Amino acid sequence: MADFPAKVSTQTSSNEPQRSYGILAKVDVDFIKSIPGILLLAEILVGLLVWALIASTNYASNPAYGWVMFVSVTLWLLSIALFVVLFLRFYQSLPSMPWPLVLMVFYVVAAVLYITAFLADAVSVPSISSIWHGHLGASAFFAIVVSLLYGASSYFAYLDWRGEGQNAAASTVPV
Numbered sequence: 323m324a325d326f327p328a329k330v331s332t333q334t335s336s337n338e339p340q341r342s343y344g345i346l347a348k349v350d351v352d353f354i355k356s357i358p359g360i361l362l363l364a365e366i367l368v369g370l371l372v373w374a375l376i377a378s379t380n381y382a383s384n385p386a387y388g389w390v391m392f393v394s395v396t397l398w399l400l401s402i403a404l405f406v407v408l409f410l411r412f413y414q415s416l417p418s419m420p421w422p423l424v425l426m427v428f429y430v431v432a433a434v435l436y437i438t439a440f441l442a443d444a445v446s447v448p449s450i451s452s453i454w455h456g457h458l459g460a461s462a463f464f465a466i467v468v469s470l471l472y473g474a475s476s477y478f479a480y481l482d483w484r485g486e487g488q489n490a491a492a493s494t495v496p497v
Contacts, residue, residue: 348410348411349409350408350410350411353409358475358479358482359408361471361474361475362401362404362405365401365432365468366398366402366405369398371460371461372394372439372465372468373391373395373461375457375460376457376458376461378457379457386442386445387442389442390442393435393436393439394436394439394465397432397435400428401432404425422479422482422483423483425482425483426476426480428479429475430479432475433469433473436468436469437469439465439469440462440465443462443465447459447462
């Protein structure tokens with residue numbers, strides 16, 4: 323019984339949501355498991371489908387597809403950059419920037435732009451006799467899906483911006 327206190331360790335482990343894999347970046351593995359992380363990955367994947375389906379056709383004959391390509395490729399690249407910033411926690415090096423507001427504005431603008439791209443895509447799908455009908459119809463379907471994904475991300479970013487996405491411990495701290 324005398325050696326019992328010597329065998330007990332009082333050190334507790336830390337359940338941090340980040341793991342450090344180097345000096346410059348802290349990888350946030352739990353971000354991928356969160357709803358905003360899953361939505362962002364889905365936006366990247368479905369956005370890729372939108373522009374890849376259009377790029378595989380003769381889209382230059384219809385100017386509306388130029389707008390759809392611009393929106394889909396631009397937001398695809400910006401979403402990849404945002405994923406890298408959030409996954410590697412680069413936003414922590416800029417604490418003065420209001421990240422919840424920046425994310426909310428990005429997602430709202432992306433949702434609105436993708437809705438306009440969906441409308442342009444959907445009304446420009448050629449008749450069934452066209453060889454590209456299936457590709458362009460599928461791109462319109464995936465454009466509305468990615469619009470809804472950006473809309474859902476806008477909602478979660480709004481909750482985070484308003485402070486409703488915090489846990490109970492963070493919301494009970496007096497200001």
